[in-house]
Amino acid sequence: DQQVKQNSPSLSVQEGRISILNCDYTNSMFDYFLWYKKYPAEGPTFLISISSIKDKNEDGRFTVFLNKSAKHLSLHIVPSQPGDSAVYFCAASLNTGTASKLTFGTGTRLQVTL
Amino acid sequence: DGGITQSPKYLFRKEGQNVTLSCEQNLNHDAMYWYRQDPGQGLRLIYYSQIVNDFQKGDIAEGYSVSREKKESFPLTVTSAQKNPTAFYLCASEDLVYGALHFGNGTRLTVT
Numbered sequence: 001d002q003q004v005k006q007n008s009p010s011l012s013v014q015e016g017r018i019s020i021l022n023c024d025y026t027n028s029m030f031d032y033f034l035w036y037k038k039y040p041a042e043g044p045t046f047l048i049s050i051s052s053i054k055d056k057n058e059d060g061r062f063t064v065f066l067n068k069s070a071k072h073l074s075l076h077i078v079p080s081q082p083g084d085s086a087v088y089f090c091a092a093s094l095n096t097g098t099a100s101k102l103t104f105g106t107g108t109r110l111q112v113t114l
Numbered sequence: 115d116g117g118i119t120q121s122p123k124y125l126f127r128k129e130g131q132n133v134t135l136s137c138e139q140n141l142n143h144d145a146m147y148w149y150r151q152d153p154g155q156g157l158r159l160i161y162y163s164q165i166v167n168d169f170q171k172g173d174i175a176e177g178y179s180v181s182r183e184k185k186e187s188f189p190l191t192v193t194s195a196q197k198n199p200t201a202f203y204l205c206a207s208e209d210l211v212y213g214a215l216h217f218g219n220g221t222r223l224t225v226t
Contacts, residue, residue, distance in 0.1 A: 043118070043219050
């Protein structure tokens with residue numbers, strides 16, 4: 001049972017445009033959400049997070065939106081750059097204070113074209 | 115430079131052999147984790163340790179073992195009991211202040 005789903009395995013966006021990566025979850029008990037970025041042959045790196053008490057968190061070109069009623073999370077990258085080409089994983093956590101209850105999605109491969 | 119070091123990057127083993135993957139961190143994090151990544155799947159938790167000399171099974175612990183004798187080190191042994199050991203293995207430590215995981219660059223294990 002996949003509790004965190006990224007239904008788009010891949011996405012292609014032109015440089016300078018907006019990239020929108022989506023993530024749906026089924027467990028309403030999740031209360032902390034994170035996005036990780038992964039380049040080939042490297043480990044994921046933390047990108048941005050959001051607590052369930054917020055509906056938006058922004059960090060530079062990256063903004064995460066949370067719609068709790070729809071159990072939907074999205075990551076917006078504006079403007080997209082070629083260096084953003086990577087696999088993006090969303091992850092959801094139960095509030096246990098540790099990552100031991102972190103559930104990852106299957107990832108979306110973003111390709112930013114020139 | 116603080117970080118997580120996994121070695122080796124690529125590992126090849128014959129079926130039936132145990133193999134140990136190394137993970138070292140100098141971030142002074144208490145908690146460390148092992149994940150497995152397979153094509154088309156998210157990262158799945160194998161084992162985690164929140165403190166030295168203690169560790170817990172994750173979602174897919176069967177066929178794996180770990181030890182945590184030092185804060186800096188969390189080696190993972192893939193035993194011959196693991197039915198599908200070929201995968202990309204990621205080690206991570208946790209920054210409890212920001213609630214984020216710091217990952218190593220992974221070890222790709224191929225068992226033939």
